[in-house]
Amino acid sequence: MENKIEQLKEIIHDANQITFFTGAGISVASGIPDFRSVGGLYDEVSKKGMSPEYLLSTEYFQNDPLGFMDFCHEYLLFADKKPNAVHEWIADLEKEGKSLGVITQNIDGLHADAGSEQVDELHGTLNRFYCIECAQEYTKSDVIERDLRTCERCGGPLRPDIVLYGEMLNQSTIMNALNKIREADTLVVLGSSLVVQPAAGLISNFAGKNLVIINLDPTPYDHEADLVIHEDMVKVVEALNRIE
Known part of the structure; x- marks a missing residue:
């Protein structure tokens, strides 16, 4: 792996407009199970005879x-989960002016928690909740610490600012993500299988110099990448930091 770390170091050093694209793998490193893995949301609620798709749908929210x-x-809501070294590495490169920001499939809000400001959250974020009647906003901390189920102002239903089954993705977010990919000279994919739309469709718009994929398992885009690392991404970033 040492040669690949050196190659990654050179790519990051030479890049001026990096865009990061992250999936569930980056959150797994913070202790949040992959959606469909053993111990993940699908596994846990399915064991209780519930449908994960229904529980995350607009229909369920409206009904109950x-x-x-x-x-x-x-x-x-994972109150105890914090950003890991990879989230922090991405945020640091943005602060240094090397990165255009990050596009993520995750809803946990850990990129923002790590200090990233240019974040396109394709499926929304659990860091924001709002009342559907009066539009009062709450943070994830508000909801957890005060154990909120309804709006404190008007008593209306609360919901997280995430995309539920039955809803469309935010088109402004999609366009921002698309622009980040098109403007990037380097695209670094971390912890995504690149099989779930719109991920695959977005990645195909990259026309920059270097495509880097860091993921434990192979992806459909590995053959198009300039550098592929099938290793634990935290170990990769820690090794990268040691030689910088």
Whole structure:
């Protein structure tokens, strides 16, 4: 792996406009199970005879807003999960002016928690909740610490600012992500299988110099990448930091 770390170091050093694209793998390193892995959300709720797609749908939220928020508290809100070395590395490169920002498929908000400011969250974020009646906003900390299920101002239903099954992705977010990819001279993919749309469609718009993929398992884009590292991404970043 040492040669690949050296190659990654050179690519990052020479790049001026890096865009990062992250998936569930980066959150796994912070202790948040992959959605469909053993111990993940699908596994846990399926064992109880519940449909994960229904519990994360607009239909369930509309039918039972309190039950939906109970589900969020039990399965989605991780008060003890913090950004890891990879989130921090991405945020640091943005602060240094080397990065255009990050596009993520994750809803945990850990990129923002790490200090990244230019974040396109394709599926929304659990860092924001809002009342669907009066539009009062709450942070994830508000909801967890005060054990909120309804709006403190008007008593209306609360929901997280995430894309539920049955909803469209935010088109402004998609366009921002697309522009980041098109403007990048280097695209670094971390912890994504690149099989879930819109990931694959977005990645195909990259026309820059270097495509880097760091993921434990192979992806459909490995053959197009300039550098592929099938290793634990935290170990990769820690090794990279040691030689800088």
